[in-house]
Amino acid sequence: MPLRRFVLSSALVLSASACTGNIGGADETPESAAAPARVRRLTREEFNKSASAVLGSSVDVAQGFAAEDTILGFSTHERLQVTSLLADQIDTAALTLAEEGRSQLSDLYACPSGKSQDDCAKAFIQKVGQRAFRRPVTPEEEADLLALFNAGKQGGTMSTGAELVLQALFSSASFLYRTELGPTTARKGQVVELTPYEVASELSFMVTGGPPDDTLLAAAQAGTLTSPDEREKQARRLLQTADARLKLRQFFIEWLGLNGLNKVNKNNQVYPDYSVDFRDSMVRERNAFIDSVVKDHAGSVQELLSANYSYVDETLANYYGGLSRTNVDDEGMGRVTLPPERLGILTQAGVMSTYAHFDSSSPIKRGKFVLTRLLCRTVPPPPANVSTIPPAVSEDSTTRQRFAAHTSNPACAGCHKTIDPMGFGMEDFDGLGQHRTEENGHTVDASGGVVAPDGTITAPFTGGAQLARYLSTNDELANCVPLQFVRYAMGRDEHASDAALLAAMRTGAYRTDQLKVTEALVSLVRSASFTQRRLPTR
Amino acid sequence: MPRDISRRSILKLLSGTAMAAPFAHLLTSSVAEAADAAPLRFIALFTPHGVLPEYWTPKGGEQDFNIDFENSVLQPLQRHRSKLLVLDGLDYRVLYEHGRTGHEGGPVTFLTGSQVVVDSGDELPSGASLDQVIGNAVGGVTQFRSLQLHAFEQFGAQHVYNSISFTENGSRVPFELNPANVYKRLFGSMGGSSAEAQAILLKRKSLMDYLIKDATRLKKRLAATEGQKLDTHLAALRDIERRLTNTGALGCVKPEEPSDGLSDLGDLGNMPGLTQLHLDLIARAFACDLTRVVTMTIPGPSMPWIGIDEDIHNDIAHRTDTQTEPDRTAIRLKMVKVQQWYAEQVASLMDSLAAIPEGSGTVLDNTVILWGNELGDAAGHMNVSIPTVLAGGAGGKFRMGRYLRLRPGKDPLGSWPGPGSPLPGAVEHNKLLTSIAQAFGVNVDRFGHPDYTGTLSGLT
Numbered sequence: 002m003p004l005r006r007f008v009l010s011s012a013l014v015l016s017a018s019a020c021t022g023n024i025g026g027a028d029e030t031p032e033s034a035a036a037p038a039r040v041r042r043l044t045r046e047e048f049n050k051s052a053s054a055v056l057g058s059s060v061d062v063a064q065g066f067a068a069e070d071t072i073l074g075f076s077t078h079e080r081l082q083v084t085s086l087l088a089d090q091i092d093t094a095a096l097t098l099a100e101e102g103r104s105q106l107s108d109l110y111a112c113p114s115g116k117s118q119d120d121c122a123k124a125f126i127q128k129v130g131q132r133a134f135r136r137p138v139t140p141e142e143e144a145d146l147l148a149l150f151n152a153g154k155q156g157g158t159m160s161t162g163a164e165l166v167l168q169a170l171f172s173s174a175s176f177l178y179r180t181e182l183g184p185t186t187a188r189k190g191q192v193v194e195l196t197p198y199e200v201a202s203e204l205s206f207m208v209t210g211g212p213p214d215d216t217l218l219a220a221a222q223a224g225t226l227t228s229p230d231e232r233e234k235q236a237r238r239l240l241q242t243a244d245a246r247l248k249l250r251q252f253f254i255e256w257l258g259l260n261g262l263n264k265v266n267k268n269n270q271v272y273p274d275y276s277v278d279f280r281d282s283m284v285r286e287r288n289a290f291i292d293s294v295v296k297d298h299a300g301s302v303q304e305l306l307s308a309n310y311s312y313v314d315e316t317l318a319n320y321y322g323g324l325s326r327t328n329v330d331d332e333g334m335g336r337v338t339l340p341p342e343r344l345g346i347l348t349q350a351g352v353m354s355t356y357a358h359f360d361s362s363s364p365i366k367r368g369k370f371v372l373t374r375l376l377c378r379t380v381p382p383p384p385a386n387v388s389t390i391p392p393a394v395s396e397d398s399t400t401r402q403r404f405a406a407h408t409s410n411p412a413c414a415g416c417h418k419t420i421d422p423m424g425f426g427m428e429d430f431d432g433l434g435q436h437r438t439e440e441n442g443h444t445v446d447a448s449g450g451v452v453a454p455d456g457t458i459t460a461p462f463t464g465g466a467q468l469a470r471y472l473s474t475n476d477e478l479a480n481c482v483p484l485q486f487v488r489y490a491m492g493r494d495e496h497a498s499d500a501a502l503l504a505a506m507r508t509g510a511y512r513t514d515q516l517k518v519t520e521a522l523v524s525l526v527r528s529a530s531f532t533q534r535r536l537p538t539r
Numbered sequence: 540m541p542r543d544i545s546r547r548s549i550l551k552l553l554s555g556t557a558m559a560a561p562f563a564h565l566l567t568s569s570v571a572e573a574a575d576a577a578p579l580r581f582i583a584l585f586t587p588h589g590v591l592p593e594y595w596t597p598k599g600g601e602q603d604f605n606i607d608f609e610n611s612v613l614q615p616l617q618r619h620r621s622k623l624l625v626l627d628g629l630d631y632r633v634l635y636e637h638g639r640t641g642h643e644g645g646p647v648t649f650l651t652g653s654q655v656v657v658d659s660g661d662e663l664p665s666g667a668s669l670d671q672v673i674g675n676a677v678g679g680v681t682q683f684r685s686l687q688l689h690a691f692e693q694f695g696a697q698h699v700y701n702s703i704s705f706t707e708n709g710s711r712v713p714f715e716l717n718p719a720n721v722y723k724r725l726f727g728s729m730g731g732s733s734a735e736a737q738a739i740l741l742k743r744k745s746l747m748d749y750l751i752k753d754a755t756r757l758k759k760r761l762a763a764t765e766g767q768k769l770d771t772h773l774a775a776l777r778d779i780e781r782r783l784t785n786t787g788a789l790g791c792v793k794p795e796e797p798s799d800g801l802s803d804l805g806d807l808g809n810m811p812g813l814t815q816l817h818l819d820l821i822a823r824a825f826a827c828d829l830t831r832v833v834t835m836t837i838p839g840p841s842m843p844w845i846g847i848d849e850d851i852h853n854d855i856a857h858r859t860d861t862q863t864e865p866d867r868t869a870i871r872l873k874m875v876k877v878q879q880w881y882a883e884q885v886a887s888l889m890d891s892l893a894a895i896p897e898g899s900g901t902v903l904d905n906t907v908i909l910w911g912n913e914l915g916d917a918a919g920h921m922n923v924s925i926p927t928v929l930a931g932g933a934g935g936k937f938r939m940g941r942y943l944r945l946r947p948g949k950d951p952l953g954s955w956p957g958p959g960s961p962l963p964g965a966v967e968h969n970k971l972l973t974s975i976a977q978a979f980g981v982n983v984d985r986f987g988h989p990d991y992t993g994t995l996s997g998l999t
């Protein structure tokens with residue numbers, strides 16, 4: 002397009018300087034050999050954890066930063082950038098953090114007599130620089146940072162020098178991006194193994210959402226991370242941390258599209274139970290239940306879908322039919338056995354409310370949700386010459402009756418014959434996730450079916466609980482979850498080179514052991530997809 | 540506190556006594572006035588859900604158009620009639636000719652002219668939006684190339700209504716929701732003493748040098764597409780660097796900090812107040828020439844403050860084609876009320892800009908406001924005849940005080956065979972984007988999707 006300004010990219014510079022071996026790339030590898038080399042910007046949460054690691058104490062400065070958007074439903078994607086607004090926010094935060102570091106890290110820049118101030122400054126730079134960059138500081142960087150240290154020291158003390166260095170570290174590209182580029186000596190167009198430090202970062206951010214700890218950095222330095230067994234060992238170690246459990250919770254929430262639950266709004270005239278407090282109750286159930294699946298069942302998707310219990314506060318216990326709770330904790334959450342019409346996460350009020358309208362259920366949203374998020378099918382947008390206005394809410398018919406009409410249009414039927422049976426089958430839940438057998442005086446018809454891509458109904462079912470039970474043992478779902486996890490963890494869509502990885506996930510321990518996502522994660526860290534990237538040709 | 544260091548006192552240091560400007564004069568007029576020619580500014584406003592043509596479309600002809608009739612959506616703009624250019628009959632052709640209609644494509648294409656790309660699993664454009672292009676072209680002399688504001692976040696940050704501004708690689712440009720933060724970003728560093736300033740300035744310069752060097756070093760290792768991320772980053776760093784020595788805000792009066800009474804950004808009841816604060820800040824930023832490009836979205840979940848408690852999307856916009864009376868009229872008049880509220884916001888922004896003298900006129904005279912929507916007729920939910928208004932004096936680049944019917948006649952989709960076929964007589968909005976870009980000196984012959992070329996005739 003004409004507006005695209007020509008970026009005379011650094012590639013030209015590179016090609017001039019990297020002419021030592023490979024000219025023209027006769028031995029270039031095909032693009033399918035590995036996913037492209039890249040950089041990934043830290044998310045807000047990752048920024049907080051990374052800054053905390055440098056300072057040695059927990060800070061939260063990033064929550065006010067510009068929020069991540071989502072790609073493929075996930076906020077952890079590779080397209081995150083540092084825009085003007087974010088750069089300003091980071092600029093401000095970096096100063097706050099540097100002031101904090103100046104007082105907290107005084108031991109690191111203290112200079113005993115007999116040592117030159119430059120040597121002390123260099124030691125400081127190496128120490129905090131390695132923590133910030135998640136790798137040793139290069140000589141070139143050390144020289145630049147020393148110059149900065151001395152500029153900060155001008156008219157001040159060692160502490161003002163340290164402060165300026167810290168300010169630079171917290172707002173530097175080397176801190177804000179994780180690299181997946183391999184060694185600097187690698188040739189263009191080649192598949193490279195990531196450096197040990199890059200692997201350590203990738204592993205740590207994927208499992209815990211934060212930078213590598215000392216143990217992992219030591220493994221990187223020792224060069225042992227080239228071994229899949231060692232990577233697995235490190236991953237399993239980190240999976241035991243509280244940070245890892247939160248990170249898995251985030252996967253489930255984003256995979257299921259439930260991140261908007263805390264903004265769900267309902268029409269009180271239709272749903273008098275709805276309130277901001279009620280919404281909070283739904284959020285609490287979502288979190289508590291997912292946390293138990295992660296903690297007690299190693300993130301088993303089978304458990305997630307087919308558990309006959311949940312963790313709710315008093316509000317939801319009553320809403321679900323006066324359920325009695327056991328083991329109520331300090332936060333007021335207790336375990337309940339679900340009534341037969343509910344099963345696993347699918348029928349939670351929060352899920353059914355998310356996939357609904359302001360004032361009614363939405364078979365279309367629910368059907369599309371199961372097809373795209375749980376089964377990884379593609380649902381194309383409606384054709385352009387078709388009106389997509391949902392039928393008006395009516396007081397004398399059921400939602401199903403209102404929606405059934407539109408599938409008679411042949412332009413719509415192609416897709417809706419798959420979407421609608423799925424969605425109609427969850428009509429036993431209203432737009433606020435209450436179970437129902439009647440709507441506007443009519444009996445609710447919650448019969449539905451899973452339609453195979455070839456158009457045949459493979460699984461008739463009635464009601465959300467039956468669907469959940471079916472999905473919990475369904476191959477299509479079992480094959481979908483690894484793909485969703487790759488999207489989340491790698492921050493990109495499937496690449497041709499992921500075939501072996503996906504096959505390993507889909508046949509490995511994840512598949513044979515209750516669809517434990519943690520096992521899918523282990524397959525991922527062991528794979529070539531995890532450690533290899535292809536360098537650009539130009 | 541070092542961070543409160545005065546940008547102004549730094550500037551004084553830099554420029555010595557020459558900068559002892561006659562503040563009293565500058566208090567009441569635009570800072571940019573001193574320049575030879577007043578700068579042209581761009582504001583894009585987006586409001587959702589389409590309109591009802593019978594209430595939106597002016598009556599009368601090009602010159603004698605009338606917006607002052609009963610239930611006229613544009614009536615609140617009557618006092619600015621001479622600075623309006625109402626455009627009826629622009630289509631998002633790039634959407635429906637590429638298999639798209641409905642809400643989602645509108646915000647994506649409004650300022651990009653791009654078709655919707657869904658490779659990412661998300662709905663995004665393939666290129667930059669007009670505000671970014673103009674900002675890169677003219678914003679370099681100001682402190683902020685552009686600002687992105689949002690009156691109220693209705694859904695999560697990824698929701699289509701939250702993004703009308705996109706970077707070169709089609710990623711969303713994040714927006715600021717909180718007027719208090721906008722204020723801090725724009726004016727926070729004003730004030731403070733010059734002694735502190737001197738010490739800080741040198742350090743700030745060293746810091747920026749380092750950050751630019753570090754980012755450049757990383758960029759050199761990246762392929763073109765990955766390098767684009769670092770280009771965006773570097774441009775942002777250069778913005779900060781430029782502000783160290785830019786005299787834009789000099790002599791400009793720091794406005795009063797917005798009250799924190801509206802700190803609950805999730806409370807819908809605060810939306811009118813938040814909208815007003817954002818609009819005021821646009822005017823203040825222009826008065827100080829801190830930026831020349833702003834985008835803002837004003838969504839409409841419901842509007843209890845004008846008695847609209849329903850969900851505007853589902854219960855009003857989607858039901859405007861109700862056929863039975865009295866429901867039909869009741870619903871449609873509610874839609875008019877909602878749209879009139881948006882028009883009032885535009886009018887109030889114009890009031891604020893008109894209150895800042897600049898040269899022999901006002902800042903409004905040198906501003907182009909583009910007010911758009913994602914749909915045409917709310918009842919049809921199609922991206923045809925998108926209600927589009929240019930407002931402000933546009934620095935004389937466009938001839939204002941007119942109403943243009945770009946494609947007179949009936950529903951253009953009436954006899955359309957469907958996606959993939961061109962639509963005879965349809966006028967693509969890309970032409971308008973091109974015209975505006977050219978008005979800002981951007982040398983392009985098309986904007987967005989390459990198939991749609993040329994400018995919109997009749998604007999000048």
